[in-house]
Amino acid sequence: MKEKAAAKRKLTPVSIFHYVRLGYRGALFLTALVLYVIGKINGTEMLVTSLERKPVIVWVIFLVYTLEMIIRFFPSPLESPGCQKQFRRNYRKSGEIDIEIQDNNATMLVALIWVCFNLVFGCLHIVGVLDEGFMLLLCCAYSVCDMICILFFCPFQSWFMKNKCCSTCRIYNWDFPMMFTPLFFIQNPFTWGLLAQSLILLLRWEITFYLYPERFSEKTNEYLHCANCTEKLCTHKKQLHSLWKQVAEFYAKRTRFLRKDS
Numbered sequence: 001m002k003e004k005a006a007a008k009r010k011l012t013p014v015s016i017f018h019y020v021r022l023g024y025r026g027a028l029f030l031t032a033l034v035l036y037v038i039g040k041i042n043g044t045e046m047l048v049t050s051l052e053r054k055p056v057i058v059w060v061i062f063l064v065y066t067l068e069m070i071i072r073f074f075p076s077p078l079e080s081p082g083c084q085k086q087f088r089r090n091y092r093k094s095g096e097i098d099i100e101i102q103d104n105n106a107t108m109l110v111a112l113i114w115v116c117f118n119l120v121f122g123c124l125h126i127v128g129v130l131d132e133g134f135m136l137l138l139c140c141a142y143s144v145c146d147m148i149c150i151l152f153f154c155p156f157q158s159w160f161m162k163n164k165c166c167s168t169c170r171i172y173n174w175d176f177p178m179m180f181t182p183l184f185f186i187q188n189p190f191t192w193g194l195l196a197q198s199l200i201l202l203l204r205w206e207i208t209f210y211l212y213p214e215r216f217s218e219k220t221n222e223y224l225h226c227a228n229c230t231e232k233l234c235t236h237k238k239q240l241h242s243l244w245k246q247v248a249e250f251y252a253k254r255t256r257f258l259r260k261d262s
Helices: 002-007 013-042 047-052 055-072 104-126 132-151 155-161 172-179 181-185 189-211 233-261
Strands: none
Touching: 013 047, 013 055, 013 132, 047 132, 055 172, 055 189, 104 132, 104 155, 104 172, 104 181, 132 155, 132 172, 132 181, 172 181, 172 189, 181 189
């Protein structure tokens, strides 16, 4: 009975924080999309120019993402264990000395694919096919996809890294640099400011990884064990997968029933 109750546990504060971020990032993306489409239809000012005419909005967006990144630099009870394992206070010795980390080749492959993928958009922007508004829209889309990867499905985990969950993810703190990659092509103090902060965050993560790899290994760090997880997203994902399976089974039965009737 206890196991069944645990399987139906409510969302943890960490997971709720993820959904809050998904909410405002989704709202930001939809707003940017509407402004971009309206501007294209009317043949008026570009999205970036439109936002520059509303400095309050630009400052709010800049400060929100800056705050998100600043939080990542320090231990936080509202952040995922996936990015918190870098801190010394979260290193709990397991007694093991064998450090097991995901294949570094997969890590480099993800980096290469991401750079090449965004270079395509960058080149199209440079030759004038895509404007700055599209690059900003792409950045907003990435920010939503980042939360989808955490909450629902992560292609990097499933197809490349093969890690058990977000807690053991080798590239967890790559999310902000990956999100803000398109901002490299928008020459603006705000966009380059966000990109610079994200790269500093990435540098901090990578330096910590190479100096203290034992913190990143589930085998040597008990903090990464399932029993100590403060996120419990695996349970939530299983519930969602179970729901989708039930929906698929219902429609399959309904389809078979209708075919028999006809």
